[in-house]
Amino acid sequence: MSNIAQLEKELATTRRLLADKETVFDNILDSTLAGYWDWYIQDEYEYMSPTFKKMFGYEDHEIENHPDSWQRMIHPDDLSYVFEVYNKHVSSKGEYPYDNEVRYYHKDGSIVWVYCRGKVIEWDEEGNPVRMVGCHVDITKLKEAEQTEIYARELEKRNKELQQFAYVASHDLQEPLMTIKSFVELVENEFSHQLEEEVQMYLKYISTSAKRMSSLVRDLLEYSRLGKDRTKLEIDLAEIIRDVITDLKTNIEATQATIHYEKNLPTLEVYLTEMRLLFQNLISNAIKFRHPGVAPQIQITVEEQEKQWLFQISDNGIGIAPEHRERIFVIFQRLHNKSEYEGTGIGLAQCAKIVDLHDGKIWVDSTVGQGSTFSFTLPK
Numbered sequence: 001m002s003n004i005a006q007l008e009k010e011l012a013t014t015r016r017l018l019a020d021k022e023t024v025f026d027n028i029l030d031s032t033l034a035g036y037w038d039w040y041i042q043d044e045y046e047y048m049s050p051t052f053k054k055m056f057g058y059e060d061h062e063i064e065n066h067p068d069s070w071q072r073m074i075h076p077d078d079l080s081y082v083f084e085v086y087n088k089h090v091s092s093k094g095e096y097p098y099d100n101e102v103r104y105y106h107k108d109g110s111i112v113w114v115y116c117r118g119k120v121i122e123w124d125e126e127g128n129p130v131r132m133v134g135c136h137v138d139i140t141k142l143k144e145a146e147q148t149e150i151y152a153r154e155l156e157k158r159n160k161e162l163q164q165f166a167y168v169a170s171h172d173l174q175e176p177l178m179t180i181k182s183f184v185e186l187v188e189n190e191f192s193h194q195l196e197e198e199v200q201m202y203l204k205y206i207s208t209s210a211k212r213m214s215s216l217v218r219d220l221l222e223y224s225r226l227g228k229d230r231t232k233l234e235i236d237l238a239e240i241i242r243d244v245i246t247d248l249k250t251n252i253e254a255t256q257a258t259i260h261y262e263k264n265l266p267t268l269e270v271y272l273t274e275m276r277l278l279f280q281n282l283i284s285n286a287i288k289f290r291h292p293g294v295a296p297q298i299q300i301t302v303e304e305q306e307k308q309w310l311f312q313i314s315d316n317g318i319g320i321a322p323e324h325r326e327r328i329f330v331i332f333q334r335l336h337n338k339s340e341y342e343g344t345g346i347g348l349a350q351c352a353k354i355v356d357l358h359d360g361k362i363w364v365d366s367t368v369g370q371g372s373t374f375s376f377t378l379p380k
């Protein structure tokens with residue numbers, strides 16, 4: 001074979017190998033969804049791979065291969081940072097890594113977080129950069145997960161602070177309240193004969209308000225303590241209901257209430273005191289919010305569902321209008337004044353917190369004048 005023929009053969013082989021390598025390279029980029037860029041700095045030309053453009057929602061032909069293109073798509077706050085890193089990379093002759101996490105705008109207006117790594121691979125004789133190549137990886141999902149985690153941690157911290165605040169405030173408020181109550185009593189007892197009727201009436205108001213505030217504060221304290229420093233135990237829920245019914249015996253007898261519940265209730269891992277309080281609040285409300293002169297009929301059912309247990313407590317009481325069905329679960333929210341029905345409005349807020357502590361959900365369905373069904377779920 002002549003020399004020329006030999007050279008031509010070698011050239012063909014080299015070309016084939018090169019083409020093969022390019023295909024492999026393109027396939028790698030395609031399958032990793034990484035974007036590749038190749039910047040001829042002094043010529044103001046920059047090749048951007050179709051995957052680079054696809055990351056931001058564009059077809060290859062929609063974006064010109066020019067550095068201005070990405071500089072227009074990048075978040076303006078991050079552009080100056082990119083140049084800062086670039087300048088450090090160039091002035092350190094490539095020692096300082098060109099590495100950054102930046103935001104780009106997607107065609108649809110959303111933010112795409114990109115991890116970008118690059119390197120100057122060619123310099124001119126004066127030491128100026130000639131060519132730089134790099135890769136882009138979409139890290140939006142990672143960033144979102146990170147943000148959610150930061151948010152959840154922040155929320156947990158705030159929640160703890162709030163719990164702490166509620167605990168301290170309610171604990172410390174009890175003392176001045178006690179002082180008010182005892183001084184009012186003292187004035188009433190010691191000076192009652194010297195006081196005008198009007199003044200006595202005012203003292204009564206003060207005393208009633210102080211008592212009410214004291215029970216609100218006590219409730220708040222109890223509420224803030226729910227689930228605190230306790231551990232879950234395996235408990236037969238039928239046992240809890242039996243105990244609650246025993247505790248409410250006087251009330252049940254006085255109102256001639258009947259309570260039906262399934263004897264085969266599940267045994268679940270729960271906070272004992274809290275679970276008892278949950279049933280106690282729901283059953284005592286079912287008794288309390290009855291029609292005057294009508295014996296309460298209460299039905300407690302449980303249904304095993306795929307991933308959870310559904311508990312329902314139904315009554316034949318006064319019912320709740322649709323517009324109030326969410327706010328009744330908020331602390332101290334009541335629909336009646338205390339002369340109609342006793343209470344501070346903490347019961348359902350406790351229920352909501354307890355169900356939440358067990359990762360369940362609580363809601364109410366009701367027909368005004370006919371009764372209500374409180375439902376809650378506990379995961380399996």
Ligand code: ADP
Nearest residue numbers: 285286289319328334335343344345346347348
């Ligand atoms: P409280 O019982 O101290 O008023 P709750 O938080 O237990 O506080 O209940 C909030 C409000 O929800 C009650 O004031 C009442 O208006 C309404 N409610 C609760 N349970 C029932 C029920 N079973 N039937 C009708 N209304 C109810």
